[in-house]
Amino acid sequence: MTRRYAVASALQLPSFLRPAVADEEVGNLAGLDKLPDDSGSIIQLPIRFHLVKDIEMVKKGVHMEMWLTPRDIEQTILPEVNRIWLPAGIQWISESIMKEGPAEIPDREEVVRHIAAATRGTPDRTKKILSLLDQKNRHPVIHNLYFVPFVGATSQGFALSGGGSDLSGNPDGGSRCVVGVWTDKPSGAIRPPQKFPLREGLPFKIGSIARTCSHELGHNLLLQHPDKDTQTEFNRLMGGRRPGYELTSEEISLARRVAGGRAETILQWAK
Numbered sequence: 673m674t675r676r677y678a679v680a681s682a683l684q685l686p687s688f689l690r691p692a693v694a695d696e697e698v699g700n701l702a703g704l705d706k707l708p709d710d711s712g713s714i715i716q717l718p719i720r721f722h723l724v725k726d727i728e729m730v731k732k733g734v735h736m737e738m739w740l741t742p743r744d745i746e747q748t749i750l751p752e753v754n755r756i757w758l759p760a761g762i763q764w765i766s767e768s769i770m771k772e773g774p775a776e777i778p779d780r781e782e783v784v785r786h787i788a789a790a791t792r793g794t795p796d797r798t799k800k801i802l803s804l805l806d807q808k809n810r811h812p813v814i815h816n817l818y819f820v821p822f823v824g825a826t827s828q829g830f831a832l833s834g835g836g837s838d839l840s841g842n843p844d845g846g847s848r849c850v851v852g853v854w855t856d857k858p859s860g861a862i863r864p865p866q867k868f869p870l871r872e873g874l875p876f877k878i879g880s881i882a883r884t885c886s887h888e889l890g891h892n893l894l895l896q897h898p899d900k901d902t903q904t905e906f907n908r909l910m911g912g913r914r915p916g917y918e919l920t921s922e923e924i925s926l927a928r929r930v931a932g933g934r935a936e937t938i939l940q941w942a943k
């Protein structure tokens with residue numbers, strides 16, 4: 673198949689993608705252009721980034737706060753996410769980057785302590801993390817990627833798949849994912865958490881923060897983890913044995929169908 677990549681022109685953000693209210697809003701870069709066709713052309717999907725500030729999580733003496741900046745997202749993370757997704761012909765565009773506080777919930781201190789102490793098996797871990805996210809800044813249809821300090825021992829992020837993992841019942845996938853900017857995965861939670869590397873050269877060790885963002889966006893596009901026992905392709909973005917940055921042709925095909933479904937949803941919503 674010949675894949676052609678349209679050169680992304682400098683697009684003016686359509687009014688329907690402009691954020692409503694933001695505490696601090698940094699930059700409207702571009703927006704959705706038109707529906708993708710079947711020719712392998714680029715599918716553009718807007719993301720609203722949320723930097724969740726004013727939460728401090730303490731673990732093993734480390735005080736974990738938001739250290740990521742809008743500049744890190746624009747100059748380092750988004751370009752790398754787009755390098756990772758280029759083989760799929762999917763281009764992510766920053767609709768806006770919001771710096772926001774946590775949701776006003778009565779038991780916030782308790783929830784924050786719960787998350788700092790959580791492991792992957794702790795009940796309600798992801799539910800409690802979601803309860804910390806302020807819904808008023810969430811975009812109703814485009815992807816929302818939230819950065820929080822920490823998402824629990826050995827975890828680096830999670831994603832919602834929306835209406836289920838099956839394409840036929842859920843043609844546009846999920847639209848929310850969460851990434852922690854501190855991690856203790858490299859030591860298996862034995863050592864204190866460290867800042868997630870903003871960049872990582874090869875060979876793959878922890879992976880960069882952009883890799884985790886790309887992985888979680890992959891889940892939003894209904895991609896699953898490979899089965900470690902039966903996989904034959906390695907260095908994969910979606911994990912498995914010897915993980916890395918690559919997408920298989922099956923994953924590209926599924927992700928493009930779901931991305932096309934999301935683009936359709938956005939255009940319908942905007943009408």
Ligand SMILES: [Zn+2]
Nearest residue numbers: 887891897911
């Ligand atoms: Zn995953």
